[in-house]
Amino acid sequence: MSENNLLFTAIIVDDEPSLLNGLKDSINWAQFHIDVIALASNGKDALKLIIENEPDIAIIDIRMPQMSGLEVIQAAKDAQMTTDFIILSGYDDFSYAKSAIRLGAKAYLLKPLNTDEFYNELFRICSKRIRSREADGSKGKLVYSESQNITFLRNIIDGKVLESGSIHQILLASGLKLADSFCYVLALSYESDLPQSKLDKTIYELNSHFRFERQKFWKYDDHKIIAIFNTSNTTPLQSAMKCLNLITEKDLPMPRIGVGDTVSGLSECSYSYNRALMALTYELYDRDCRIFTYEIICTVPPKITLSDIDYLPLVQAIVKKDLDGIESYCDQFVEKLLYVPMPPPNYVFSLCYAFFHLVENELSSFTKRELPRTADANELYQFRQLSLIRQWMVKSFTELSNYIDSVYGYSKILPAVFSRDDVVENTDDKIIKTAICYISQNIHQQLKVQDIAKQVHLSPSYFAIYFKNKTNVNFRTYLLWKKMEYARLRLMDPDSAINDIAYELGYGDSRSFSRAFKNINGISPSAFQEREGNKAKR
Structure with missing residues (x-):
């Protein structure tokens, strides 16, 4: 490109020689019709060059010997220079950026340099100067290359908002x-x-x-x-x-x-x-x-959160290697996610991901050690069919069940989980006494760990750990045991409805309650009620 086509002049200022020369050589200045007329390695020389040459653009660092970049901008402003400044700094400090903009800098860019951002700023400055020259009757026009067009369009859809005036000028130059x-x-x-x-x-x-x-x-x-x-x-x-x-x-x-x-x-x-x-x-x-x-796109808010899900039946099915139970639970779980025919897929993915880790953590608490990773929940996000998500869950929980069964066996994992033998209820610990009392008095409510933790002024996670250390039993296991104790007492009454008991204990349906009851007591609620009723008749 001939000198007559170079519409603008620029200087580059930085105290790092490699960056100074690299910036001069690596940027395609000619496509912006810019002539880099000088380089400087300190603020004092930069100010001298600006006053002597009155460049259109100065690319300048913040911290430099003799004068800082901000001091150079202020001095140039005092000397009534019209140079447009682009700050290029390694300091991600809002106070620097705020000061630079207050002094009139057109941009504050961070090192290492993002070439696309730098090109956009150059084009914006040059476009504005072209408009100013056109108003004075001068000639000159910038032409955007195809690669710059694509960069501009990517910035648009990536949310890098541009001023409407800049968009208009770029469209004129781009040929789009x-x-x-x-x-x-x-x-x-x-x-x-x-x-x-x-x-x-x-x-x-x-x-x-x-x-x-x-x-x-x-x-x-x-x-x-x-x-x-x-x-x-x-x-x-x-x-x-x-x-x-x-x-x-x-x-x-x-x-x-x-x-x-x-x-x-x-x-x-x-x-x-x-x-x-x-x-x-x-x-x-x-x-x-x-x-x-x-x-x-679904606009109906989700109705089910992670805390609403009763996962203990699945944990019990995994521990007992009840493969049919695992498959049945996963079917019901996926069905519950469909609170509308097509809920937000991100909701489905995130809840399945969180649920998988919740079950993993619960099983780890049973085994008292971290389980090896038999499946990676991140795999969920690769699926593009709901049926494949369900298949992955069944497969992953089945593999987890097979591992636990082969390494530990059911009897090793839960030697007395549902027995009172190892549960320490008679304690002088005030926190545990308060918690146990609250559970006993409110077992017919839909209790959650957050409710009990609030009564003893602890966080839910810390309370669960504290409870386990003091009573020798996992809190959720204890709560389940107390629920089943309450259920047995209620079922002694032949007029008690199983559906009502299930709801009182926080189960979403009687099937979930029946599975939990049978896992603990070895008999279904209806059979238990019938048996106790026959005893009463005798």
């Missing part, structure tokens, strides 16, 4: 057909990484097909293509359908397409993009569907 007006995002997602040739072919065909629309398709990563469309007579759903039709016609790899909300401008595209990605997660419920619009 987009307008800063109502728009929406399409996210084309592939199950695996695509070869670069396939991605390029797909993007070329899509951009060509929609050439009369205000739009842009580009590669986001190896398994995702993103598009921004300005609104037109074609609806977002119709645009997505046209994409699939074209891809089918050209025999290209078939994606799933997420359709985001329509937003009022490009600066809000990150919302539309994230909604498109969220819509895509709903393939969990329909693998045959290829298009997922934002309308599918």
